[in-house]
Amino acid sequence: MRVSPGMENNAETVARLREMNVNWVQLTLWPQVTQDGKIIEHPYGTGSPDYSPQSVDRVLEESAITEEVMVSAIKRWHELGFKVYLLVYHERLGDHHAYGHGLTGDIDSMLEQAKEIAVKWARIAEENKVEMYAPRKELQMFVGAEKALEWDKGILPEVRSAYSGILVQGIPFMYLWDRI
Numbered sequence: 001m002r003v004s005p006g007m008e009n010n011a012e013t014v015a016r017l018r019e020m021n022v023n024w025v026q027l028t029l030w031p032q033v034t035q036d037g038k039i040i041e042h043p044y045g046t047g048s049p050d051y052s053p054q055s056v057d058r059v060l061e062e063s064a065i066t067e068e069v070m071v072s073a074i075k076r077w078h079e080l081g082f083k084v085y086l087l088v089y090h091e092r093l094g095d096h097h098a099y100g101h102g103l104t105g106d107i108d109s110m111l112e113q114a115k116e117i118a119v120k121w122a123r124i125a126e127e128n129k130v131e132m133y134a135p136r137k138e139l140q141m142f143v144g145a146e147k148a149l150e151w152d153k154g155i156l157p158e159v160r161s162a163y164s165g166i167l168v169q170g171i172p173f174m175y176l177w178d179r180i
């Protein structure tokens with residue numbers, strides 16, 4: 001089940017997940033891609049209807065605590081007895097469905113930043129015993145399928161050397177548009 005950081009502290013949410021026999025949770029790292037192709041790590045999707053950042057400065061402030069927020073959530077879900085699937089989901093800053101439309105930056109530089117994030121979070125996933133990790137979801141929407149697959153092949157050795165768990169490209173997941 002897809003969850004957001006903080007939901008692990010809501011007893012009602014945890015109880016509902018257990019009632020549904022959920023044993024895996026998906027936590028998502030939301031790297032925010034700016035119009036000029038810079039990537040900002042972020043613990044929350046900014047394109048969702050229930051998130052409305054005050055400004056880019058606010059997104060940058062929240063970015064500073066991304067690792068702390070995500071690692072805390074991973075540890076807590078494990079303490080609660082759930083397995084964790086960590087997904088890196090590149091999102092267009094403030095407009096999830098815009099993807100690569102109108103990007104003005106250097107795509108190769110953006111992909112290098114995405115690689116650094118993928119390898120960094122592979123290490124974090126390994127250190128925190130994350131059971132399944134996907135270094136990208138829908139990056140192809142920014143750069144095209146062929147370039148995304150080349151990127152996968154190029155980063156795989158580094159990601160695999162940092163992470164020994166189940167490694168996937170990004171898999172479908174179930175959405176429930178209520179707070180659980």
